[in-house]
Amino acid sequence: ENHQLWGGRFTAEPSEYVQSFGASIQFDQKMAAEDLHGSLAHVAMLKHTGILKGDEADQITAGLHQLQHKLAAGELQFTIENEDIHLNLESLLTAEIGPVAGKLHTARSRNDQVATDMHLYLKNHLHTVMQLIVELQKVVVTKADSNVETLMPGYTHMQHAQPISYAHYLMAYYEMFQRDYERFEFNLKHTDRSPLGAAALAGTTFPIDREYSAEQLGFADVYQNSLDAVSDRDFILEFLSNCAQLMMHLSRFCEEIIMWDTQEFQYLELSDTYSTGSSIMPQKKNPDMAELIRGKTGRVYGDLIGLLTVMKGLPLAYNKDFQEDKEGMFDAVDTVEQSLTVFRGMLDTLTVKTDNMAHATTHDFSNATELADYLANKGLPFRQAHELVGELVLKCIQAHKYLKDVSLADYQALSPLIAADVYQALDPRTAVERRTSLGGTGFSQIKKQITAAQAKLK
Numbered sequence: 001e002n003h004q005l006w007g008g009r010f011t012a013e014p015s016e017y018v019q020s021f022g023a024s025i026q027f028d029q030k031m032a033a034e035d036l037h038g039s040l041a042h043v044a045m046l047k048h049t050g051i052l053k054g055d056e057a058d059q060i061t062a063g064l065h066q067l068q069h070k071l072a073a074g075e076l077q078f079t080i081e082n083e084d085i086h087l088n089l090e091s092l093l094t095a096e097i098g099p100v101a102g103k104l105h106t107a108r109s110r111n112d113q114v115a116t117d118m119h120l121y122l123k124n125h126l127h128t129v130m131q132l133i134v135e136l137q138k139v140v141v142t143k144a145d146s147n148v149e150t151l152m153p154g155y156t157h158m159q160h161a162q163p164i165s166y167a168h169y170l171m172a173y174y175e176m177f178q179r180d181y182e183r184f185e186f187n188l189k190h191t192d193r194s195p196l197g198a199a200a201l202a203g204t205t206f207p208i209d210r211e212y213s214a215e216q217l218g219f220a221d222v223y224q225n226s227l228d229a230v231s232d233r234d235f236i237l238e239f240l241s242n243c244a245q246l247m248m249h250l251s252r253f254c255e256e257i258i259m260w261d262t263q264e265f266q267y268l269e270l271s272d273t274y275s276t277g278s279s280i281m282p283q284k285k286n287p288d289m290a291e292l293i294r295g296k297t298g299r300v301y302g303d304l305i306g307l308l309t310v311m312k313g314l315p316l317a318y319n320k321d322f323q324e325d326k327e328g329m330f331d332a333v334d335t336v337e338q339s340l341t342v343f344r345g346m347l348d349t350l351t352v353k354t355d356n357m358a359h360a361t362t363h364d365f366s367n368a369t370e371l372a373d374y375l376a377n378k379g380l381p382f383r384q385a386h387e388l389v390g391e392l393v394l395k396c397i398q399a400h401k402y403l404k405d406v407s408l409a410d411y412q413a414l415s416p417l418i419a420a421d422v423y424q425a426l427d428p429r430t431a432v433e434r435r436t437s438l439g440g441t442g443f444s445q446i447k448k449q450i451t452a453a454q455a456k457l458k
């Protein structure tokens, strides 16, 4: 004998060990609210179409409401014997209202049920993630707004390249987060679609109304093909891929925060509230939160690769392999929501050491391009100017000085094209201010970017 809900054609039970290996209740109970929501929409549809009698449907609806209250109060007990959230809730419903509960599963399968739950769960969290991105963008833009004239060296190959505004640097991340937001927005379109009514794989002979149940659930659309509806996990893969990319952005940002918070750079200092100490070295103040976000990027990549690999060989339609889609999705949701929240607070509270940043731009050769441009503006071919300045930089390095320390007489010996206004051109502030090409680091350009971002974030 077999006591499972599906036990009719069985003569024996799986062992406890096998049952627990096959069960998903340990993790899919996260979708209990979504499952009840889906069942309520399904029973409303069964009533609407006359598939169930009104009083039966009402009894089931009342029972589901009862379960919603108990779930909220933490009074529902789930068991491994009932395998997953769907069978657990069905058996709890039976305990609540008796055998009429068995009518709920008319014209439905766990296959479209689980797909519906996942769409509902992810749709909900997509909204949360998108909102968290916007909140982070607000902090980025506010910080940029108060640092338009904060100068720092811009880097390529981690070598001082040209001076830039710190706000320009911050706004680069604003742009990345904007693309992340737009990717999730697109992802939402694919998630906002109801698989309910696809049944096991082939649809159903009952005169169901899929649009009606979809509307009950607030879905904008329905799947057009029942095989696709129960077999599609693209919406989760898109989510994981978008999460991977978002985490990559956060991780790069973290890497710079970690580096710039070092003794060697001292461009930034993290707030005590986002730092940790050492159990042995009394002086330590470690950027643990930034490091953890950088580290957690790895697990989100793992979630993506994990599900891609689960999916690659699966024939249509449902396969139990699909059960492996959940933990990675839950993990990515939790990791991304937490990382965005912690990162936002960390960025908001860190101190920018503007003097150190500015000092770095006056004690380097990041103004060498300015001198070459200066000569090119006076008619010297840029290649020759580049060569000339390169030689001068080498001489300066040997003489332990910077371009601003070279005398006017020496400059004029180098090229008669050079006049006293060269010092103005070499000033990093001038270098930044003048880069007014579209998207450049010039103050006027950054202010434009900030104003546009502020309007968008309203």
Ligand code: ARG
Pocket: 024, 028, 084, 085, 086, 110, 111, 114, 318, 320, 322, 323, 324
């Ligand atoms: N726990 C299952 C899952 O997560 C629910 C669907 C079960 N369907 C089935 N035909 N066994 O995929």
